[in-house]
Amino acid sequence: MKKIMLCCNAGMSTSLLVQKMQNDAKTRGLDVEIEARPLNEAMDKIGEADVVLLGPQIGYTKGDFEKATDKPVEVIPMIDYGRMNATGINDFACKLMEE
Template identity: 50%
Template sequence: MKKILLVCAAGMSTSLLVNKMKKHAEQMEEDIEIIALPVSEAGTMIAESDIVLLGPQVRYQKSQVESMAGDTPVAVIDMRDYGTMNGEAVLEKALQLIK
């Protein structure tokens, strides 16, 4: 099972994106766990994640998250994909970065 952690400011809008990503994962018949947490709580789940995706609104905290992440890849979600809640595109990019 792959684990994807989405990190944002408060977790509200990212929760919508998580739902769309999960729907796409089901269509792909992939076993993927996707969760969203605010930056303040992200440290608790980074070690268990295969990748950490940052919402565009917290991209300025990328270096802080990378220092917590160690070898776990950290990427910023494309602003257009985030704004349009394109769960398919975000999931596909995450899976590419995990490989």
């Protein structure tokens, strides 16, 4: 099972998105675990993730995350984040884990 970590300032704005992504993953039979972490906890847990997705509002931290892990780190596309496009973001994360 692959683990997707979403990260935002406080973990609140991504919690609803995580629920939608979990429902989408279950419906589609994706073998992933998805969690949201606030910025101040994410670095401590980064080793547990197979991919780290950052909320657009903290995209400026991407370089710091990339230095802390050899796993993929990307900013969630603003349009998908704003529309809570769980399917699109799951696809984005799965593609990153394949590379």
